[in-house]
Amino acid sequence: MGVKHELELPANLEPMTRHPKVPGPGEPMRVHHSMCFGCGLDAPVGLRLNVTAGEDFCVTATMPVVDWMQGGPGVIHGGILSAAFDEVMGNASILIGVPVVTVNLEIDYAKPIPLGSTLRFTAEVLGKSGRKVYVRSQAYLDGFEAPVAAAYGIFVEINLRKHFEGYKEGAVKAPQG
Numbered sequence: 001m002g003v004k005h006e007l008e009l010p011a012n013l014e015p016m017t018r019h020p021k022v023p024g025p026g027e028p029m030r031v032h033h034s035m036c037f038g039c040g041l042d043a044p045v046g047l048r049l050n051v052t053a054g055e056d057f058c059v060t061a062t063m064p065v066v067d068w069m070q071g072g073p074g075v076i077h078g079g080i081l082s083a084a085f086d087e088v089m090g091n092a093s094i095l096i097g098v099p100v101v102t103v104n105l106e107i108d109y110a111k112p113i114p115l116g117s118t119l120r121f122t123a124e125v126l127g128k129s130g131r132k133v134y135v136r137s138q139a140y141l142d143g144f145e146a147p148v149a150a151a152y153g154i155f156v157e158i159n160l161r162k163h164f165e166g167y168k169e170g171a172v173k174a175p176q177g
């Protein structure tokens with residue numbers, strides 16, 4: 001069946017501006033947390049996604065599909081792909097300069113994705129309405145014609161300090177030295 005679904009966007013989308021301090025097109029997005037499962041370089045197990053800023057409200061990313069990501073024999077686990085979409089779309093939201101967390105994630109899985117392949121992602125912020133940020137992402141194996149999977153996410157703006165208050169004591173710290 002392939003990628004079939006569209007996110008219903010509200011009518012009252014607000015104009016967005018790209019934050020002046022985010023990386024320019026072609027530059028790497030900054031790791032938001034070194035122990036993050038999605039992008040952190042110190043995380044003991046993680047996707048270590050490399051996300052690159054694009055034009056306007058777009059990012060791209062690549063992810064090698066390695067053996068520990070296996071779900072069915074020889075192919076990626078759907079939850080791993082979902083986590084990758086979450087991370088890539090969260091990074092796209094950074095371009096409009098608001099700290100967000102995911103509240104809703106929808107995925108279309110169109111083709112099995114073999115271990116040993118490299119996934120390429122595109123993601124773009126479609127709009128903002130109040131605290132809600134609407135994002136879409138697609139994943140490709142060869143070229144950019146037919147996506148092998150696609151995702152829509154709704155992210156909600158948070159007050160970073162307040163949101164994580166009470167959880168930081170339990171945070172896993174990066175190894176020293």
Ligand SMILES: CCCCCCCCCCCCCCCC(=O)SCCNC(=O)CCNC(=O)[C@H](O)C(C)(C)COP(=O)(O)OP(=O)(O)OC[C@H]1O[C@@H](n2cnc3c(N)ncnc32)[C@H](O)[C@@H]1OP(=O)(O)O
Pocket residue numbers: 032038086087088089090091093094098099100101102103104130131132154156158160
């Ligand atoms: C790792 C994190 C680092 C963060 C640093 C920032 C760096 C930038 C990102 C980098 C990349 C990260 C990528 C991974 C990101 C995750 O994976 S985050 C982890 C998973 N997500 C969570 O843990 C979020 C858990 N949820 C919550 O804490 C609370 O629901 C929230 C998000 C604080 C919202 O609660 P609230 O402040 O009480 O607000 P509430 O009125 O309930 O909702 C606000 C609006 O959202 C709407 N909404 C709420 N839930 C839903 C829903 N499920 N569906 C649709 N709409 C909804 C409400 O209807 C409301 O709409 P309006 O009435 O304003 O029109």
